[in-house]
Amino acid sequence: AAVLGAGVMGAQIAAHLTSAGVQTVLFDLPGQPDNKNAIVDSALQSLKKLKPDPLATSGMEALITAANYESDLALLETCDLIIEA
Numbered sequence: 534a535a536v537l538g539a540g541v542m543g544a545q546i547a548a549h550l551t552s553a554g555v556q557t558v559l560f561d562l563p564g565q566p567d568n569k570n571a572i573v574d575s576a577l578q579s580l581k582k583l584k585p586d587p588l589a590t591s592g593m594e595a596l597i598t599a600a601n602y603e604s605d606l607a608l609l610e611t612c613d614l615i616i617e618a
Contacts, residue, residue: 534613534614534616535558535608535609535614535615536557536558536559536618537616537618538560538618539561539572539573539576540561543561544577544580545583546618547597548580551593552588552593556596558597558608558612559573559577559599559600560601561601562601563602563604572601573600573601577597578594
């Protein structure tokens with residue numbers, strides 16, 4: 534699955550999908566030149582601070598693939614479900 538938008542809602546949707554065993558790609562705008570996935574990376578780190586935790590177990594945020602609209606659109610070809618958040 535792909536979740537388009539790594540805001541509060543998009544990141545949590547990605548977390549719930551991953552917790553359910555669905556391979557998930559989380560997209561957002563390209564970030565800094567040295568880290569195009571900085572926005573998604575920040576959203577994934579924020580998941581750790583939420584209570585209740587949207588992830589089934591600690592560390593599952595590492596299973597979510599970070600992506601950006603500039604260089605990773607080809608990843609959408611592998612997704613059966615695309616959610617816009």
